[in-house]
Structures are given as C-alpha cells and as structure tokens.
Amino acid sequence: MLEVRDLIVDYDKTEVVRGISFEIKKGEIVSLIGANGAGKTTTLRTLTGLKRARSGSVLLEGQAIQGLPAHRIAGLGLAHVPEGRGIFPFMTVPENLEMGGYLNRDKASFRRNLETVFERFPVLRRRQHQLAGSMSGGEQQMLAIGRALMGNPKLLVLDEPSLGLSPVMCQEIVRVLTELRAAGRTIILVEQNARMALRLADRAYVLDRGRIVLQGRGRDLLDNPNVRTAYLGLATAVSAPASPA
Structure with missing residues (x-):
C-alpha cells in the first residue's frame, strides 16, 4: 500500500527525519512510536503533503507521491486526522x-x-x-x-488520536480502530500511548531522534525489554490481548 524509502526531512534547517524506510501493507495497522521530538508527526505530515522532504521517496500503490501538494495526495486516497483533531x-x-x-x-x-x-x-x-x-x-x-x-480513503493516517482523552474514550478509540481493521482499512498510527499503539499494531516501528531503531510485530515489541524500559516503564508483563500476527 505504502512504501517509504530513505526519507530525509528538515525542520527549521534541522534534520529531524534521517533517512527512514518503512512499508505498510494493505489491511494492517502500523504504529510509529517514540519520544517527543523523534520525528513521528513530521513523518506523517510529509506523507500527506503538509511538509516537503529534502530527499527520499514515498510510493502509494507504486505511484510516487512525494512533492505533490496535500490536496492531490488526499485525492489519491490518503486521509489525515491531525493531532488536535x-x-x-x-x-x-x-x-x-x-x-x-x-x-x-x-x-x-x-x-x-x-x-x-x-x-x-x-x-x-x-x-x-x-x-x-x-x-x-x-x-x-x-x-x-x-x-x-x-x-x-485507501490509507487512514492518525496522529495522536487518544491525546487528552479520558481512559473511557481511549478505549472507544481502540474499539473504533479495531473495527476499522476488521473492515479492511489500512491505518498508520502515531501514538504517545505506546502500550495502546503496540496492542493495536500488526507491525510497529520505533523512532529515536529521526531514525528507526527497532521494528517488528506489535506484540513482539510489547515484550522487548528495551521498548518496555524506554516507552512502557518498568511494568510487569502486559496482560492485554495482542493484535493478530
């Protein structure tokens, strides 16, 4: 569905996305997690045409979309739900x-x-x-x-959908995204709530200072000791049901 290769993006003359590559297959949820400033939102804004990359390629179903204006990209099937709604x-x-x-x-x-x-x-x-x-x-x-x-849309791009919401409403977001995946929707999700993002994700990528440092199935990253220490705290094993492989 989407293929990103060697994407480099500057922000105020500072390189904030540093040559990342990843892909999204049709019908899956892919999560990007990382600390504030890791480059997650900048990546999404670049995919949907709100930010221009310095270099790299973005292919939607094999068609190059990097450099196109946002309204053209929306017309090709990328729908962006921005942080702050x-x-x-x-x-x-x-x-x-x-x-x-x-x-x-x-x-x-x-x-x-x-x-x-x-x-x-x-x-x-x-x-x-x-x-x-x-x-x-x-x-x-x-x-x-x-x-x-x-x-x-062919691809739904969500930036921090649970931000500022109560625990009850966060569970409602989980319900909605689970139903959308079951209906065949393809979703890329950025979430500060890393535990929620990894529970939902078929696959996930961990960004650190503009680079992808880890990748894998969401349930595998939930159990990764480095991820648990850096993004999930020092909690005991996660008991929530994992996403399907």
Whole structure:
C-alpha cells in the first residue's frame, strides 16, 4: 500500500527525519512510536503533503507521491486526522462530514458514506444538530475520524488520536480502530500511548531522534525489554490481548 524509502526531512534547517524506510501493507495497522521530538508527526505530515522532504521517496500503490501538494495526495486516497483533531468548531456535525467528502461528486455514494459514518459513530447521529465545537473532546475525535472516512480513503493516517482523552474514550478509540481493521482499512498510527499503539499494531516501528531503531510485530515489541524500559516503564508483563500476527 505504502512504501517509504530513505526519507530525509528538515525542520527549521534541522534534520529531524534521517533517512527512514518503512512499508505498510494493505489491511494492517502500523504504529510509529517514540519520544517527543523523534520525528513521528513530521513523518506523517510529509506523507500527506503538509511538509516537503529534502530527499527520499514515498510510493502509494507504486505511484510516487512525494512533492505533490496535500490536496492531490488526499485525492489519491490518503486521509489525515491531525493531532488536535482540526475540526471546524462553528460548523455542525454534518457540515464537518461534508468537508471530508468534498471530492466525492456522486451524491448517492456520498449519502452511503455518510450513513456508514453514522452507523459506526452513533454519537455523531445524535449530535448532528450541534456545532462541533460544543461537543466533548472524545466526540470531536470521533468526528475527525468520521470526516476522514467520508472520502473512503485507501490509507487512514492518525496522529495522536487518544491525546487528552479520558481512559473511557481511549478505549472507544481502540474499539473504533479495531473495527476499522476488521473492515479492511489500512491505518498508520502515531501514538504517545505506546502500550495502546503496540496492542493495536500488526507491525510497529520505533523512532529515536529521526531514525528507526527497532521494528517488528506489535506484540513482539510489547515484550522487548528495551521498548518496555524506554516507552512502557518498568511494568510487569502486559496482560492485554495482542493484535493478530
């Protein structure tokens, strides 16, 4: 689905992504984890055209997309849910969702996508007459994901979806992402909550100061002593069910 090779990205003349390479296969969740400043968000912004790489290649289903503007990349099937959600607070829920489906000129398809989003996120149907800014943080995150799904993307790019949410809403995010994977969605996930990210991930990459230093199946990295020490604390063995191989 996506292949990244030797990606180098500067930020304010400082190299923050240093020649990373990774791939994402169709239908899997791939997580990027690492400390603040490791280059995770910069990587996502580069994939979706919000940041320009100095060098390297990004291929979506074999097509080179590096250097294309963000709206072109969105049209090719990459949907970005940014850190902080990026909803339109003074628009209603349906108006926000319409913004996510603006490339879909087929009215019947648009209505089907809208109904699918309402089925997956019942809270959005209940809140559809509200302004988005009046909803809770968790509801806004559901709206941000639903808006991205309105374009029926090939690859869903999520940056810190659990940030600032209660434990109950974090579990709701886990439920949603698990259901999306079961439905065949391909997802790249950046999460500061490394334990949650690795539980969800089919595969994961660990970034440290702009470089990939570890990679493997999510459940294997959960048990990796270096990962547990650096990102999961010194807790005892993780008891949550692991993601499928």
